[in-house]
Amino acid sequence: MSNPERPPVEVRRSARRRKTVSAFWEGGTAVVAIPARFTKAEEEHWVGRMVERLESSSARRAGRRSDAELMERALELSAQYLGGRARPGSVRWVTNQSSRWGSCTPSDRSIRLSHQLEGMPSWVVDYVIVHELAHLLVAGHTPEFWSHVAAYPRVAEAKAFLEGVSFATARGLNDGTGAA
Structure with missing residues (x-):
């Protein structure tokens, strides 16, 4: 049951547990508690269902959008502020960017x-x-680039927010997630 898209999963079987299945996060591991009598097929069914539920719940709580939702939002923002001219091929979350909030590769x-x-x-x-x-319209941070960005009404506020998070993170005042 290894799926590179899924978090690590630990299954805990319990002789005391008769019918109920539960799941929770323990560190970065999804723990699924099932009755000891479950067959392997029942285990697979419930683990898949419960991990999906955990991930969905975590994403909702964190305000996380799926990659498809990010793409949809990017197209809405392009239409609203850039005349629909910026058309991304993909928009996705990544975990390997710790010194940048975002990045763009215009060629793809x-x-x-x-x-x-x-x-x-x-x-x-x-x-x-x-x-x-x-x-996607202008590669560098030129005046033309910034004139495109300036169409978004909360530029100064958002930049200040991100600078505050960076400042706090650099001084160990938060965990890097924006939460103090």
């Missing part, structure tokens, strides 16, 4: 957003998306 029209943005206010994430969309 891909946009990557740091997982550290998850749980931040939606207007901050929208700013980062607009910033990266603008790179």
Whole structure:
């Protein structure tokens, strides 16, 4: 049952547990508690169902959008602020960006957003998306680039928010997620 997209899973069988199945996070591991009498097929069914439920619940609590939702939002923002001219090929979360909030590769029209943005206010994430969309129109941080970004109404506020998070993180005042 190894799925590279799934978190590590630990199954705990209990002789005391008769009917109920539960799941919870323990560190980064999804723990699924099932009755000891379950067959392997029942175990697989319930583990899949419960891990999906855990991930969905965690994503909702964190305000996380799926990659498909990020793409949809990017297209909405492009239409609203950039005349629909910036059309990404993909928009996705990544975990390997710790010094940038986002990045864009114009040649394949891909946009990557740091997982550290998850749980931040939606207007901050929208700013980062607009910033990266603008790179699909202008590669560098030129005056023309910034004029595209300036169409987003909360640029100064979002930049200040991200600078505050960076400042706090650099001094160990928070865990890097935007939560003090």
